[in-house]
Structure formats: structure tokens, C-alpha cells
Amino acid sequence: MTTTYRGAWKEAEVAEFLQQSSFPIRLASVGADGFPRVVSLWFRHQQDQILCVSHRDSHLIKILSANPRVGFEVAPNEPPYYGVRGQALVSLEPLGDKSTLHELLSRYLGGSDSGLGQWLLDRSDEELLITLKPSRIYSWDYRERMAEAV
Template structure:
């Protein structure tokens, strides 16, 4: 069960996650204990965040060693808003179905050379499913709007 806190209701968090086509930043531990951050495309489905990446990617090895993660999905343009949280990861051996949906979500279709490269038959993909434990939302729209109003006077 996810603990939702912050500026938004659970429904507002879910709406943001469904609508936002910005990447997720995942923080994990490397086997030596140091921290690592990776950015991936995601989709929100049934209370989980799902990603796909190459089966041989370093992040896959790190997550298999330690499935505890922290994450951030936030806008890079004013007004800043988003979520951050923590949870655990499960890795599925066949990430192609998730990747196909991510290509559609982020690229708008599979016609581009990037989409074709990502979906090539010789690429082995795994699925990464994040089960959030805590989600904290923030939205600086009101504060930033007030600041920009002050500057215009």
C-alpha cells in the first residue's frame, strides 16, 4: 500500500503520472554501496511504475543486487511540480511489451529510427516494475505565479 503525502490527492498524483511524458529518475545503490541515478521512460499502471531497459544495462545488475530505490518524476520548466518517493523493484525477463507502449507514449509511434532501433528483434529488454511505498507530491504553481506577478509590477 502506497502512502501518499504532499500537495496532491492520490487521484491528482495518478492523473499527473498518466499525463506527464517526462522521464523518471531512479536512484539505487551499486554493489559497492555508492549511489547511482538513471533516467528512464515510464508508464503508470495499476498503482505501479513500469519501465524497460536493455537486459545488460548496469542498472539491471544494480537493481538485482538491491531492489530498494528512490525516484523522482518532476517538470523541468516553471512552474515546478512533481512527485518523489521510494519503493522496491521487480525485474521481468521480457520488457518488449512495456517498451512498445513506452515508445508509443514518448515518441508517438514506432516510425522513427530511434523507435525502430529500440524495438529491434536483436535487442533484449527487461521490464522494471516499481512498487511505490511512499509518494510525496509538490506543486509550486501558486508560489511561482505570485513571484512572477510581483516581478511585473
């Protein structure tokens, strides 16, 4: 699947932003009742894919198993506003080795030494790898314009 890029940044700038960002990804999916759900997840960007992890029994995994189409956004909550959003298809598979989980713990917790880090590692065999394959990515960057307005 080819990804279409639009907006303020070129493909390489989007990749750099996703690799450097420690904002969680907001993942939007539609439940069986037809209502949208938005879930924030830790993520990492790897070779044009976005990787997340969730427990195999989570509501999110149930929703994604039924409908692999998602919307997503990675952006700060506070101004100035910038980031990426898009659409993707999701695939689910057992986590396997713990390298993705270790990278997420390092990125968002600074390592796996905390109680939360150890708890997540202890149940890693119950986690699934969520792989987003974006079809469309839109970037925006209002930092310069918003700085001028202040």
C-alpha cells in the same frame, strides 16, 4: 504493499499526473561501491505501479538485481516546480509481449517508426520489464505560489 501518500495531491491526482506526464522518471539506486546512481528512464503508470524497460545487460539491471530498493522522481526541470517523488521496491522480469515497449515509444517518441524505435523493438527480447511498487509517494506543487512571485 500499501502506498503512503503525502503532500499537495491526493492519490487520484498523483495517478493522473503520472499517467499524463511525459517527463522521464529519475530512478535512484545504490551501486555495489556504495555510491548512488541516478538514471532517467521512460515510464508508464499502471494500476499503482510504474513500469520501465532496460536492456538485460545494463548497469542499472545489475544494480537493481543486487538491491531492489529505489528512490524516484517525476518532475519538470524548469519552474514552476511540481511533481512526485518517492520510494519503491523493484521487480525484474522478461519484457514478454511488446505492449509496454510500444506504449513507451508512443509516449516519448510519438510512435515506433523512427530508427531508435525500430532498433529498440528489434532487440525487445533482450529487454527486461522494471516494475516499481511504490511504498511512499510525496507530491509538491509550487505552480500557484511561483506564478504569484513573477
